[in-house]
Amino acid sequence: MSSRFVSVGVINPSTGEHQHQHHPPQTLSRQPPPPKTTEQKSLYEVLQANKAAKQAAFEEANKIKNQFRALDDDEIEFLEGVAERKR
Numbered sequence: 001m002s003s004r005f006v007s008v009g010v011i012n013p014s015t016g017e018h019q020h021q022h023h024p025p026q027t028l029s030r031q032p033p034p035p036k037t038t039e040q041k042s043l044y045e046v047l048q049a050n051k052a053a054k055q056a057a058f059e060e061a062n063k064i065k066n067q068f069r070a071l072d073d074d075e076i077e078f079l080e081g082v083a084e085r086k087r
Helices: 043-061 073-086
Strands: 009-011 018-020
Touching: none
Parallel strands: none
Antiparallel strands: 009 018
C-alpha cells in the first residue's frame, strides 16, 4: 500500500473514511510588554544611555590590559645593570 499525503486529517485504513484531527492553535510564547511609564525618554536619551553603558563595559574590560606598558630604554639599562651586578 502506498502512503499518500493527507493535509487535513487521517484516513482510517479499515473503513477508508477521512477522520479530521483537531489541534488547538498554538500560541506564541511572548514576553509581556514592558510596563509603560509616565516618563517616556526620548530616543536620543536612550541611545546616549546605551552608549555610556557600552563605553563603561569596554573600559572595565580593558582596565587590566592598560595597567601594563612596555619598558623604556632607561628602565631596560637599569635592569640589565642590576642583573650584571648579581652575577
